[in-house]
Amino acid sequence: MRFLRSRSLxxxxxxxxxxxxxxxxxxxxxxxxxxxxxxxPEVLELRPNVDVPDLKPNEVLVRARAVSINxxxxxxxxxxxxxxxxxxxxxxxxxxxxxxxIVRVGNGKLTSTQMRSGYGRSIFExxxxxxxxxDISGEVAAIGASVRTLNVGQxxxxxLHPTAAxxxxxxxxxxxxxxxxxxxxxxxxxxxxxxxxxALTAWRALKSTARITEGKLLPYLLSCYVVGxxxxxxxxxxxxxxxxxLLQRLLVVGGGGAVGFAAIQLAxxxxxxxxTTCGSQSVARALAAGAEQAVDYTAEDVELAxxxxxxxxxxxxxxxxxxxxxxxFLKRGGHYMTLQGEAASLTDNYGLAIGLPLATALLMKKQxxxxxxxxxxxxxxxxxxxSEGLDxxxxxxxxxxxxxxxxxxxxxxxxxEAHEAKDKKHIPGKVVLELD
Ligand SMILES: NC(=O)c1ccc[n+]([C@@H]2O[C@H](COP(=O)([O-])OP(=O)(O)OC[C@H]3O[C@@H](n4cnc5c(N)ncnc54)[C@H](OP(=O)(O)O)[C@@H]3O)[C@@H](O)[C@H]2O)c1
Numbered sequence: 001m002r003f004l005r006s007r008s009l010x011x012x013x014x015x016x017x018x019x020x021x022x023x024x025x026x027x028x029x030x031x032x033x034x035x036x037x038x039x040x041p042e043v044l045e046l047r048p049n050v051d052v053p054d055l056k057p058n059e060v061l062v063r064a065r066a067v068s069i070n071x072x073x074x075x076x077x078x079x080x081x082x083x084x085x086x087x088x089x090x091x092x093x094x095x096x097x098x099x100x101x102i103v104r105v106g107n108g109k110l111t112s113t114q115m116r117s118g119y120g121r122s123i124f125e126x127x128x129x130x131x132x133x134x135d136i137s138g139e140v141a142a143i144g145a146s147v148r149t150l151n152v153g154q155x156x157x158x159x160l161h162p163t164a165a166x167x168x169x170x171x172x173x174x175x176x177x178x179x180x181x182x183x184x185x186x187x188x189x190x191x192x193x194x195x196x197x198x199a200l201t202a203w204r205a206l207k208s209t210a211r212i213t214e215g216k217l218l219p220y221l222l223s224c225y226v227v228g229x230x231x232x233x234x235x236x237x238x239x240x241x242x243x244x245x246l247l248q249r250l251l252v253v254g255g256g257g258a259v260g261f262a263a264i265q266l267a268x269x270x271x272x273x274x275x276t277t278c279g280s281q282s283v284a285r286a287l288a289a290g291a292e293q294a295v296d297y298t299a300e301d302v303e304l305a306x307x308x309x310x311x312x313x314x315x316x317x318x319x320x321x322x323x324x325x326x327x328x329f330l331k332r333g334g335h336y337m338t339l340q341g342e343a344a345s346l347t348d349n350y351g352l353a354i355g356l357p358l359a360t361a362l363l364m365k366k367q368x369x370x371x372x373x374x375x376x377x378x379x380x381x382x383x384x385x386x387s388e389g390l391d392x393x394x395x396x397x398x399x400x401x402x403x404x405x406x407x408x409x410x411x412x413x414x415x416x417e418a419h420e421a422k423d424k425k426h427i428p429g430k431v432v433l434e435l436d
Pocket of ligand 1: 070071072162197198201253254255256257258259260277278279280281282297316317322339340341381382383428429430
């Protein structure tokens, strides 16, 4: 590999093909979980000898020790069924009919949120076979020529951006220097691998309404939260502005999930008052993390239970009901952010040429509608690389102030079982795949 300037870790494994050249060892192939076509967990194939590409100057080769499963992985894997349903959606007259239909067609195997928003067919279909996985924790095995902040042998964790085709379900993953940060010794690889993708998603959302630094929040004017063209549109129609003073009160809808729980912890660390909705099993955890109120959405009337109004709402669920509740709890000038933006699904179904303007029109319609009806700002928010955010995440993780509980681990050889458990909702929390 021409771009390696340091020797890599000489990790011996029968599944690995290592060429030793003097002091330099070059990994040319390794095990990888490959997705050759979209479908159920059975389509995932653990292949023994998948090529490891050359490193670009800013890239780092990471010997993976643990990789976590995100909803994005199962959504991308199951894409074909979802895109059919999304096409079907536009033939249905109302949201109610749509909700009924996804329950009927999905037979309860996927959550309604998953069914609503198939992700990235237009991006991922041409890239098949591809490798799933965003999060990783492991050791630096080699670095590109311009990498300055990381060294071979160092323990690191981080996350790939949502559209990367070569994911982290591999023995050797490639991430850019900006996508990685040193792993604190106080947390294990399994714990570390559960954090970055979810926490960066939460960070981007919170940063789009308020600049978060440790201990204080300052007004933040321009958001950069939507990919490609939408990013420009969002900047020209800046929804992400809290104009008057500090963000003090945040409502997190779905604080029991990984992104929601990360948002609670990031906001609490920034001295924000946080209220959240979550399932009964997550209430104690949310309160222990510093939320001032945690409402059990399965047992309580959320609208009666939540107290006061908020400067911002982060809706990780993003269905019509949570959106309605969320916007009604905002102060005038407040900001509603949903993780379930429709840019990817619309471009999947109508192509870039039609889907992107459609998504732009839909976003603008909602923004104007909510400004007029509620006096609030509305936005779709997406995970993006953010080295500043990753640094905050590393420091909070090191201090024990940012954790994503891991419910269960599987060896990488049982990746199908792990995906099946997530699909069937047998395991409510985070699942991590371990690599030996
Ligand atoms: N836009 C982006 O870039 C981006 C990035 C990451 C994730 N996402 C999306 O964001 C969503 C959350 O991701 P995640 O990683 O946090 O998923 P997750 O860890 O699987 O969490 C989902 C949680 O949602 C909670 N929930 C379900 N219905 C709810 C409701 N009506 N009210 C309150 N909570 C409810 C459940 O919590 P309880 O256990 O407490 O019931 C569940 O554990 C997924 O749909 C994912 O695809 C988007």
